[in-house]
Amino acid sequence: MDTEDIQVLALSRSRTANERLHALIPGGAHTYAKGDDQYPDNLAPVISHGRGAHVWDVDGNRYVEYGSGLRSVSLGHAHPRVIEAVRRELDRGSNFVRPSIVEVEAAERFLATVPTAEMVKFAKNGSDATTAAVRLARAATGRPRVALCADHPFFSVDDWFIGTTPMSAGIPSSTNELTVAFPYGDLAATEELLTRYEGEVACLILEPATHSEPPPGYLAGLRELADRHGCVLIFDEMITGFRWSEAGAQGLYGVVPDLSTFGKALGNGFAVSALAGRRDLMELGGLRHSGDRVFLLSTTHGAETHSLAAAMAVQSTYVEEGVTARLHALGERLAAGVREVAAHMGVGDHLVVRGRASNLVFATLDEHGQPSQRYRTLFLRRLLAGGVLAPSFVVSSALSETDIDHTVDVVAQACAVYRKALDAADPTPWLAGRPVKPVFRRLA
CATH class of the missing domain: 3.40.640.10 (Type I PLP-dependent aspartate aminotransferase-like (Major domain))
Known part of the structure; x- marks a missing residue:
């Protein structure tokens, strides 16, 4: 069966880092939602750094990132106004x-x-x-x-x-x-x-x-x-x-x-x-x-003074720069683009974008219209291959329209594979390993 040629991410350093994480930290992360079980097999990047709406993993791959910090980084990584407010306090004691x-x-x-x-x-x-x-x-x-x-x-x-x-x-x-x-x-x-x-x-x-x-x-x-x-x-x-x-x-x-x-x-x-x-x-x-x-x-x-300084800078930035409105505008552009390409590829009833524009999530439904971790795995694999790290579609204000358009292009490519898997009534050939798992489950 044709499973589509897919760019194989160079993640050797991430895989080694994941082994080190599991050896020292229960679950391999400090938040269960960041665990490598939430990502396709051998495709869980370990992050080196981030700036704005982009992050780089320890292998040097760059991604457009969504849901940053479990929705906490809404202005983008290392936001200048926030970092400056923190720096002013660091030399004064915390x-x-x-x-x-x-x-x-x-x-x-x-x-x-x-x-x-x-x-x-x-x-x-x-x-x-x-x-x-x-x-x-x-x-x-x-x-x-x-x-x-x-x-x-x-x-x-x-x-x-x-x-x-x-x-x-x-x-x-x-x-x-x-x-x-x-x-x-x-x-x-x-x-x-x-x-x-x-x-x-x-x-x-x-x-x-x-x-x-x-x-x-x-x-x-x-x-x-x-x-x-x-x-x-x-x-x-x-x-x-x-x-x-x-x-x-x-x-x-x-x-x-x-x-x-x-x-x-x-x-x-x-x-x-x-x-x-x-x-x-x-x-x-x-x-x-x-x-x-x-x-x-x-x-x-x-x-801690530097965290409170960060909070004050965040509030000032939101109010003075109209950040909430920008989040909604970016989210609306993303949602419209994803829905359009999903419908065009014949998976509009299976890849479903939900939520307020500033807080978008997606559902992956199988051939019977039921939520599917296997189809989620297929979808995440294609996003990662296209340089999009997106456990959700929650936007940050650091995203550009170019970032959104690139994401939509990658989603379109993923939807083409999604359609083939639906036609086969079995996404297994496209998974290349175990499916991603829900956070809340009784057994490890």
Whole structure:
């Protein structure tokens, strides 16, 4: 069977580096979504460096990159304005025995950017922020249960969430029983859940938007349900923050949560996250009240000056340069191009682009219209051969129109092979190894 000649990437150094990674680091990466099991067999490049929208692997191959840093690098790698802000702080010290003046400046900047919040506390990663929000909700309500949106893929590395995934080894069943789930977009089902556990649910936590727009009135309806049932409404804005608007989805849709969490794009790759929300709730983790103290967030490195400087530079850049609008324009150009070539090649019903233009993902469907890791493998192989590193189609503002057009050309070549595999009803000859695997699975 003709499997098409394909440029064989020179990845000998990457393969050696991957072996070294697995020998020293469980999983071979510090984030499961970056694991080499997420890429076709022997085609997992190890990165040397990046600039703008491009990265180079240790073998010297250059790629147009999407989904940079799991969506965190939205301005492009080594963005000059961010790097300059970081450099200004590095010679001044990064961590002290008392708060730095940078901390209050960063808080003022954040609250000016996200005016729906009244107080903010910074941390280093999203999981710390979401878990702090859950703990605060439990303390404020005196209730044990967490209700999370079942349709959203990730909230935290902590037990209250990971226990709900197939990777639940090591988490007591008693912990898992305290987390319940509601479907996105279904107010009736959510009300039924709150009624079933009346007086037990501390919070509703969800991403306010993902691959589709929230149904009309949905977020406002959740706000009303949370108020009526006395639970805390938490928006996880790790992804929607900045990509939907500078103030996140809450700024775009006009529904104010009690608490919200930000990260990813906030630091353009530097480690910084934020928990923000109502003053009366946030102050429970402070000193200016007479009640029980809540151990909200207390992190040694949460207020590193250079990361907070990066966050301030990111916020200024977004507001002054209209970055969110640029992300949408680039994403719209990419989505239109991919859909056009997929349709032209006869795979428009199988390679499906989804999501808001600033946060595009793609689905690879088999001959029966079902999600397929094997067809994803075929597609990723062709992208990599064309110099496109794209576990998703999430854009950064550093992409040029030329980068987008090159990506569309590579996608067209991939779609031609995709069509042949569909006609054969078997992509195996085009895989050259094992299929890529889902992150959340029970067995390694």
